[in-house]
Amino acid sequence: MALILNIETATKNCSVSISENGETIALKELNDGNYSHAEKLHELIKQVVLEAGIELSNLNAIAVSKGPGSYTGLRIGVSAAKGLCFALDLPLISVNTLQSLALSVNINKGYKIPLLDARRMEVYSQVFNEKTAKIREVYAEIIDSNSFSDYLNDQKVYFLGDGAEKCKEMIAHKNAVFIDGKFPSANEMSVISYEKYLKNDFEDVAYFEPFYLKEFIGGISKK
Numbered sequence: 001m002a003l004i005l006n007i008e009t010a011t012k013n014c015s016v017s018i019s020e021n022g023e024t025i026a027l028k029e030l031n032d033g034n035y036s037h038a039e040k041l042h043e044l045i046k047q048v049v050l051e052a053g054i055e056l057s058n059l060n061a062i063a064v065s066k067g068p069g070s071y072t073g074l075r076i077g078v079s080a081a082k083g084l085c086f087a088l089d090l091p092l093i094s095v096n097t098l099q100s101l102a103l104s105v106n107i108n109k110g111y112k113i114p115l116l117d118a119r120r121m122e123v124y125s126q127v128f129n130e131k132t133a134k135i136r137e138v139y140a141e142i143i144d145s146n147s148f149s150d151y152l153n154d155q156k157v158y159f160l161g162d163g164a165e166k167c168k169e170m171i172a173h174k175n176a177v178f179i180d181g182k183f184p185s186a187n188e189m190s191v192i193s194y195e196k197y198l199k200n201d202f203e204d205v206a207y208f209e210p211f212y213l214k215e216f217i218g219g220i221s222k223k
Contacts, residue, residue, distance in 0.1 A: 009077030010069025115163030
C-alpha cells in the first residue's frame with residue numbers, strides 16, 4: 001500500500017490530497033481568488049490527514065506540483081514538501097502541473113491544451129492527446145489569433161485552465177472548445193504521483209527546485 005500526500009500550489013487553488021495506491025481518499029482545497037497559500041497550506045495538510053484517518057508517519061511519499069505556475073505559489077508548496085520529506089525521511093515526487101490539469105477533463109477524441117496565466121497575453125501551455133499522452137513540451141507563449149492553429153485545423157481542441165480566458169478572446173476557430181472553472185488540483189495528482197512512486201522516480205530533496213519556465217521579475221518600487 002502506498003499513501004502519498006499531494007500538494008498543489010501552482011495557481012490560486014491551494015489544494016492538498018491523500019492518495020492510496022493512486023486513488024484520492026481525502027481532498028481539501030481553497031480557491032478564494034487570493035494567493036493565501038502561506039497562511040492556509042499547513043492547515044489544509046492537517047485537515048486532509050485527519051479526514052483520511054492517518055498519521056503523517058503513515059505516509060510513504062510526498063508529492064508536489066513542480067510547475068510551471070506562480071513563482072511564489074510554487075516556492076511555498078515546494079518548501080513545505082521538502083520540509084516534510086526531511087522531517088519524516090520520505091522520498092519527494094514532482095508532478096507536472098499542466099499534466100495534472102489535463103487529467104481533469106475526459107475527451108473521446110482531440111487535443112487537450114491546459115493553459116496557465118503568465119501575465120498580459122502570455123500563457124504557459126502544453127499539448128496532450130485524448131489519453132493525456134504528451135504531444136508537445138511546455139512553452140511560455142504569447143497568444144494571438146493564430147495560436148495552436150496546427151492542432152485546431154486537425155481536430156477539436158479543448159482549452160482549460162485560468163489562461164484559457166485569454167485564448168477565448170483571441171481564437172475564434174470552429175474546433176476550439178473552452179472549458180471554464182478548471183484549476184490544477186491535488187486530486188488529479190494522485191494518479192501521477194503513484195505511477196512515479198512505483199518507478200522510484202524521486203527527486204533529490206536537497207537540490208530540487210520548481211520548474212519556473214521563466215525567471216521571476218519583481219515589481220519596481222515607486223519610492
